[in-house]
Amino acid sequence: MATPHSRSSVRFEPRRVLPITGAVLAGAVVLIVGLTAVIGGFDKTAGGEVGVVRNGGWFDNNRVRQVISPASGLTWTGTYSTTHRYPAQQRFYTITSDTKRGDRTGVDVVNTPSSDGVEMGIEGTIYFTLNLDPDTLKVFDTKFGTRQFRGVDGELRYAYDGDEGWSTFLDAIVRPVIDNDLRIQINSFRCAELVSSCALVQNGAQRTGTPAPANPDTGGQTNNTNIAKVQEAVNSSLPKDLAEMLGGTFFEGIKFNLARVTLPQTVQDAVNKAQAAYAQVSEAQARVAQAKAEAEANKTRQQGYDACSACAQIDIIKALPPGVTTYAPGAGATVPLK
Structure with missing residues (x-):
């Protein structure tokens, strides 16, 4: 008969299991972190x-x-x-009064004065591509990818924070250069040289009692030529100015398309009034010309009646309203019409 001391037994010792479990967990954590780092690399x-x-x-x-x-x-x-x-890929930056198309929220127009002091609104689009040369990109990221820019909504973003971040970067860094170029070029032209209707108001202000022409020549073809000159000048100066201001040739294929030149609302209202006045003058001149023509016709007709009294009576009979059966020219005479 076996004694209690002779039986074989397995004892459970928690002090030995805990260190093993901890080591396994620590190894698992290290393995997960290592795998995550490798996969994320x-x-x-x-x-x-x-x-x-x-x-x-x-x-x-x-x-x-x-x-x-x-x-x-x-x-x-x-x-x-x-x-x-x-x-x-090629990107673009749009400046427009259309709240649904611009890169900035709301109405976005570059307002700059002409050489004669008229505030003018400029709308257009600049097309460009980021320079993909590796060395240039490294410099670009060091200069503009390591800081945040504040957007028009007050939020701070990095240039690489999606489309919103890229637009915020353009607003903060590129837009001032565009505005300056447009200001310089627009300031070299008078208002009427860019917007033909501006001449209506300016001519009216310069006249001293001289009647205005009914159909003033506002030089529309010349305006188109001048707008093309502004566009060409901006296309020539903008790449150089961007490279100088940003500290490198970070953009390629830069092209500016000037879409529209507008007048301030107060000036446009004055233009509309001037156009309405010219229309009234034209209408009055047409009535005067018509009256003169009718007077000449009556004079010629009367001369014909003087030479042929019967012709006058014939015209009178022709002018009688329908339904009249008898015409009485006077002195008891009657003429049956049917």
């Missing part, structure tokens, strides 16, 4: 974007590591690195 770009990768490891610096070309395959970018994505 790969990145790629879509067809319309380019990526500028910056180091971001625990013991690494934050310098630019590499540039990922548009529509790339899966690319190793290093653990904990960050990718700043910028548009790689």
